[in-house]
Every structure is written in C-alpha cells, then in structure tokens.
Amino acid sequence: MSRIRLAIRAFVAIFRRDLTVTGREFVRFFLQALVQPLFFLFIFGKVLPSIRLASANFGFLMLPGIVALTGLVSAMQGVSLHLVVDLGYAREIDDRLLSPLPIRWVGLEKILFGALRGVVASSVIFPLGRLILGSGYAVRTDRIAEIIGMILLTALVGANLGLLMGTVIKPDQVSLMFTLIFTPLLFTGCTYYPWSSLDRIRWFQVATLFNPLTYCAEGMRHAMVPPIGGRELATLNTTDIRVALGVSVAVMLSLGTRSFRRRVLS
C-alpha cells in the first residue's frame, strides 16, 4: 500500500475512533453544547419580550447569534477539551501519533472532527429555537446556502481556535484560561446584539472587530434575519465577513498545527 493511501486510511480510522467515542457520550455532548445557549434563547428571546423588557423581535434577532455561538463553542470545546486529555499526563494520543500518517494530519483530524461537532450543535438550534420561540421564530428561507456556508465557516473557526487553545494552554491552567478567554469571547462577539447597534459606543464597536465570533454572528444574521418592516437588517458587509473569517482560519490553522507539533514532539 502506498504511503499516501496508508496515511488516508489512518486518518479515516482516527476519525471513526472519534465518532465512536463521541457517539458513546452523545447525551453529554448535547448537554455540554446546548444547555447554555438554549437558556439564553429562552430568557432573552422568550421571557424578556413576554414581560416587555425587550422588544418582540429580540428573539429572532438573537437566534443567529446563538446559532453562531453554539457552533463556535462546540467546535472549540470538541477540540480543546479532548486535547487536554490526549496531551495530558497519560498521553493517550501517542497511539495515534505513532500511526503511519503525518503528525500534522492528526491535528487536522481534530479540527475536522471538532468542526463536525460544531455543525451538528448549531444545526440543532434551529428546531429547538422554533420550539422555544414559538411565534417569535423567524428565519428567512431565501438564503439557505448562505446559512449552510456560515455554519461551516463558524465551525471551522471554532475548531481551529480549539486546536490553538488546546495546544498552547497547559493542563493545570485550563480552567483559568477558559474563563479568561471564553468570557470576553462570549460577550464581545456581537452574539446578543447586532454590530450596527453599537454605533453609540464606538470604542466597543471597534473592539468587537477583533473577535472572530463577531463576523460569525453578523454573517449568520445576514443570512437568517428576515426584513423587518420591509427593511433589511444592517450587518457587516458579507465580503468583509468572509475575508475576516478566512484570514482567521488561515492564521489559527498555521499557528495551531505548529503548536500541536511542538507539543507532541520534543
């Protein structure tokens, strides 16, 4: 068997291994991925509008942000949390690193699998969102391809971020670093508000542009939010969004695979 075929077979087998392990903890995966976003959606999209602390369309304005956040975070955790175990004291990943495929491919497999988790988690938000928001659920249907594209791109951003974090953070710093990275990421990512609405706090509006989640949420909003009163919702320019996310993926992929190599070889 040629080296390349052997490497591809190893890659597929490692992917299958991840499917098997995740399949076994399916319930845990869904709880981990969905509990927080669904509560956010329920409180901000259903409860606050119902008690008139938020406008009635807050639900469908927020839904795209929740889809983006869920996809990004699930993909990120799918890679980084697993890497903490894999690269931890027992080095469970050694078996896969000794397999006949380039070390970099083992990192790429992590990204691909993390992205799959992100795609599944964000896709599940749609039916659950419909259930939670009821009549407040509205997603435009003329941009399905764009929605799919944004789901894939968001999951890739999350998975690459996960590889970078999972390889840079030392196991004993995991919980601190997650708080320090995760919380700002969550709240500066335009998840709960459209970017254009930040006009009045200009410095914060500019700050959000350094968070890739902003572009994911804005792109998702462009693809999902139907016109309100005949007017399209103002979002970041879609070309800018694609370029920003493309650059984010490229940079993180390069840094993440290098950092992965450094962690596994000495």
Next chain:
Amino acid sequence: MVQEIDRMPDLPAIVVSDLVKRYPQSAANAVDRVSFHVARGEIFGLLGPNGAGKTTTIGVLTTFVIPTAGTAIVAGIDVARRPLGVKPHIAVVPQLSNLDRGLTVREVLTFHGAYFGVPRKVREARADKLLDELGLGNRKHESVKRYSGGMSQRLMIARALMHEPDVLFLDEPTNNLDPQTRLYLWDRIRELHSSGVTIFLSTHDMEEADRLCDRIAIMDHGKILVNDTPAGLKKLIAGGTVLRVEAWGPPCLGESIRCALAALCGVTRVDASDNSEEPRAMTFRLYSDAAAPVIGPAAQAVLSAGAEIRDLSVRQPTLEEVFIFLTGRNLRK
C-alpha cells in the same frame, strides 16, 4: 507497504551513530554521542538508572524526540528524516499506560489495527487471538478504565503486536508490576523473540536484563559505558569474583582500611561505599583474580585497622556488580 528491511535481510534492525539529544534549557546532553546497533531478531537491553537517557533514546528511535545530532536508523530508514517510513515497522510499549480510555479493550486493538491499515476481518481475528493468548479474552468488552496495571501492560503489548512490527520497543516493561505478572511478561517477550521480532528493551532491573537480553548496553549520564552479552559484561570484573566486606567502626578509618585492602596480594581494585544513614557502616568491594585467598588477609586488614567485621561474602558477578564496577554507584539509588 514498502518493506525496506525485507529487501536487505542482513541489515541490522537498528543502527545508532553519535546520537546526541540536548533539551532546551538543559545544561547537559540527555543522550551524549551514543552509538550502537541491534541485529535483526535480537533482544537488546538498555540498562541504566532512572535519568540515564534510556527513555530519550527510545523517544528518538520511535520518532517522538528529534535528535540534536547524529543519526538513528531503524529498519533501514533514517528516523529523523523519514519518520513516516519508520512508523509501520515499529511498535512501542511505554512505561506508563497510554491506553485510549475512551475505548473498550477490544476496540483498543481493532482501532490500532485500523490506524495501520490492517483489513477489518484480519484485525478482528488478530485482536481476538491476541486477547485470548494474553489471558484477556473474557474481559474484552470492558472499558479500558477498569483495567489494573498488569492487565494494561498486557493489553499494551497486544496493541503493539496488532500491526506485526519488525521492531518492538519496550520501555521499562515490568516496572511496578507484581512478580507473577513480571514472570508472565518475560515469557511473552521470549515467545515474541522466538517468532523473529527484534526487541529493544530499556530497564533498570538487572535481573530482567540478564535473563532476557542477548546483548546489553549499560547507560549512565547519557553515555553508553559498555555494550556486550551478559556473559561478556560479567567478564569485565577482573578474575570474575568480588569479595564484599562490611566493616563497622569510626568513619575516619575508612580510607586507611581501603588502602590496606588495596595493598593485599592479588587484589586489583577496591571500591568503598558509605552508608548515608549509618556512617560507621562501611562496605568495601575487593576485585581480585580469586576471592578465596584474599578472605583471610582482608579480614585481618580490617581488624588490624581497628574496625569490626560485620559480613564477608564472595559474590559471583552479576550485572549489578558490573554496574557498580563501572560507575561506583548502585543501580537502584
């Protein structure tokens, strides 16, 4: 799969030349200009205390550690240049369990086979056969998490055999195992040897090295001190015998006793070692062509110096004696 090793049957399984590994921020080389070779089908042992550089050497040979200088060739392939080419030929059983805890026992083997492109039917049959042979057949559907240390060790050996490697690396394979499991693993290692697998073993257990290995390299502070058959190593001790004298007295007598012993007729060398907990207990090792004629004069020399004799014993050379002879230190310390 390209089988470089099969095209050249006389090729050694491993050739290491002037290998150096220095870790960043480290003052000394972990592996310091090491050279050796291992013939195909041989059991080769790397014997040395903890921190001698054994695991780093295995790390280089198994693609995990990038050498600072020198070359390591396994199965005819340069490990640093073509790690991907080496991987199908080797398997590693590490010191501590690195079993994939997300999987069941049988899956550990079948997935490992799949990583190496072993067809499904073959890998499933091979996994069942190995599990039965290693006495794990009745617990193959359990999670790996429930396995004890000895069972994990056996499972790691089974895993290593799933892709039928040419060279098997065992890093301290029986460390921390109960005596029964240790003997059991020794038998398995001998069986593997008789089936033609080249075995590279690192250990700090002299008995293990002595009983299993065709050849042993003694390693200390990153360097290989000697490399020979167990019998050849024991011949390093002049005359082949060691007289061990345990004396008891004021520590200040130590040097004069050592000089008196060294001056005895037939004694080629004397090593003295102190007991850190009890300074009055002094141990001397007398290397001589024949121990018997030295016993009387040695006892007399200790008594004349004003110390007591607590024990006198004639030792056949063991690898432990060889190690002390070479380094002046006990391997276990």
